Amino acid sequence: MKLAMPRITFWKVTAAVFLLGGLAATIVRFGWGLGAATNLTDITPWGLWIGFDVVTGVGLAAGGFTLAGIVYIFHLERFKPIVRPAILTAFLGYSLVIVGLMFDLGRPWAIWHALIYQNPHSVLFEVAMCVMLYTTVLALEFSPVVLERFKLHRALKFVKAITIPLIVLGILLSMLHQSSLGSLYLIVPQKMHPFWYSPMLPVFFFVSAVAVGLGMTIVESYLSARAFGKTLETPLLRDLARIMLGVLLVYFTMRGIDLLRRDALHLLFEPSFETSMLYLEVSLMLIIPLLLFNIRGWGQTRVGLFFTAFSMVLGFVTNRLNVTLTSLESYYRENFGTSYFPSAGELIVTISIVTAGFVLFALAVKYLPIFPEHEEETVLRIGDAPDRSSAPPLEGTPAAELRRH
Template sequence: MELVTTFVNQAGAKLNSVRWRFRMTPMRLVFMAIAAVAIAIILVRFVLGLGATTNLNDQWPWGLWIAFDVLLGVALAGGGYGTCLIVYVLRRDKFYPIARSTMLTSLLGYIVVVLGLLIEVGQWFNFWRPYVSWGHASVLFEVFWCVSCYTVIQILEFCEVATEKVFKGFHKYLKKAMPVLLIVGITLPTLHQSSLGELFYLMVGKENILWWSVFLPPFFLLSSFFVGAGMIVIESSLAGKALDHKVDNSVLRGLVRISGGAMLLYLILKIVDIAVKGTLSNVFAFDLPSIMFLIELVFGVIIPIIIAFSSLSGTRKGLLWFGILDVAGVILNRFNVVFTGLGKYLNQHGGHYSPAWTEIVVSLGLVSIACLAYLFIAENFNIMGHHGSESVEGVMIDGIDYASTAK
């Protein structure tokens, strides 16, 4: 499928044409089908409310959409700020080829988070109220503002990429603004990533002692940082097949070792936390929370650390296993915090929760939309294998440019 966009100036003279491509494959058709069903369910949810499309109740006001679309979405999208820190602040130029693709994944992840918040909020039509109501004492207020502002910052950062192809006259201004955007874009996630942990730190006596900790904010922040490498490894593997793009093993291995260092600090803090709280007996009680905690720690942290600092990180298979276990460990952690950790307390009040099929389809639909957007952008903009600032040709001047699209 191909579209041609023609740019004209105010006088109507044709300046240039831009081609837009999007290959249709069986997998992309599946994504489209899931997205279409999800959009239909979302519309029903907006009209009839949460009760018609979820299994949430008064005891379980937070379910799959918060755990998966918001908490997990924010964590998995954390690779953007981590990569920016490594590439643009620490000046590790060897990682530059994956910078743009990682930032794009992060942007799409945060858009999914924002959509998830809009869908999950009971009275969704009041989404604008935090912008005009100053709730500075609320952790959720800070999270809302940080996530909103960071999403806008990421959109502006992507515009620097987009204006290499369209509306080129704005490119030089966005390029000049990039240093400020990058610094702000690195700072904001450190605030809301840790604040999401603060939400559960406030639940003293409700959250299971295995996951409740004074270290919850740094736990959430560290895990959002080290999961970035896992996401990049998985993304590069999938992109290699879908877009015929391959990232050098040395680049991925370097990222994995940086991630492994953050994981090692995370593990040390976990051990200190267990010792300070005196919960070693809880860890090895071998009931459901204990088993889930051990699986999360062993398969999601300890084994990835071993892979990161061994010869396995030099092989494609070893890197892929690191990515899978790294991401799976963070997924399990967020689900444990919301479901396993709070389950006993919430269920004793008569409430029981399991996701409705509609909740699952909506979550899969949001991921499908993000995947389709990633594929379209990667096929049409300079995302993959970007090694530096290319010269911009055909910069439009003489006033504002307009676009018309034709088959």
């Protein structure tokens, strides 16, 4: 009997290297403590793990509630094929946020204290409750995929019966959660650079999360198309990109008005580290996507849409890192003559958490009915040849399901 060796590819080797590095950093973190593993200090108590793994991570998982809302509440049923991958990303995203939190908390085993010693005046308490409840909701929203795969029809019937209340609950929790990550910073007005501190932070966080949820969905479906030959129809992605850009225009208008109201507009013309970072954020998040999308003939192809959305996602990451890290730099510099940059350990842990996300997504797509099965012509028409070797035919995915809608 012959055992088939899994094919070794460049990306598999890269993922393995990152994960092994992450393992080493994990040993340092839990063997020698936060002081040894990070560049965090009494002056700079929050760093990359909060800024990226938690605050940015939750944002990148926003596709789950955005798409669920579009399809189930607004009944735009043609987007239905995208709901599953979006909810999968959200579920994986939230799970990895919890993993990231475990690294950052000094006493992760005491995390249940949040349940019994509740302080309703703490934004972080709201954040903790939302993480816990929304991860549960996401698990339930995602469960039909697993139940279908293992043909558990009674459980499936039950989950389907509570779909709409679940979706509404998920959207409400996301609204609270996305905005609460911005509210966290409301208590430090004097420490943050005026570009990023605003009493409007909770609103900004929510609106930009809606946009990045759409952006992430476009990015994912492009990458999945390349990796697994699972494709979504380009016109769908085009519509998503258009909604995304619309939301972004609203978002940046609000930010502009906010800067004006707080008399901070003149800072835009004073060269500084912070000004460059703001320009980087605005370029990646709004200007480049707008330009790319409007390139005639190319901007609305699958590749063009990918780069439009990918630039937006990078810009979103820059924005969250600007709020959580960049905006505090001038405070550290002026009062303590110091600055924060993540340690190698912090970077490696963050990179391997992201890698774990990719690996888990790939495994889920391989073994679970995430993407609708396409007729071969559809795939060929779009121009991406399916890779048969890495994508075994899925069981129990009725292609008819897609055609019905």
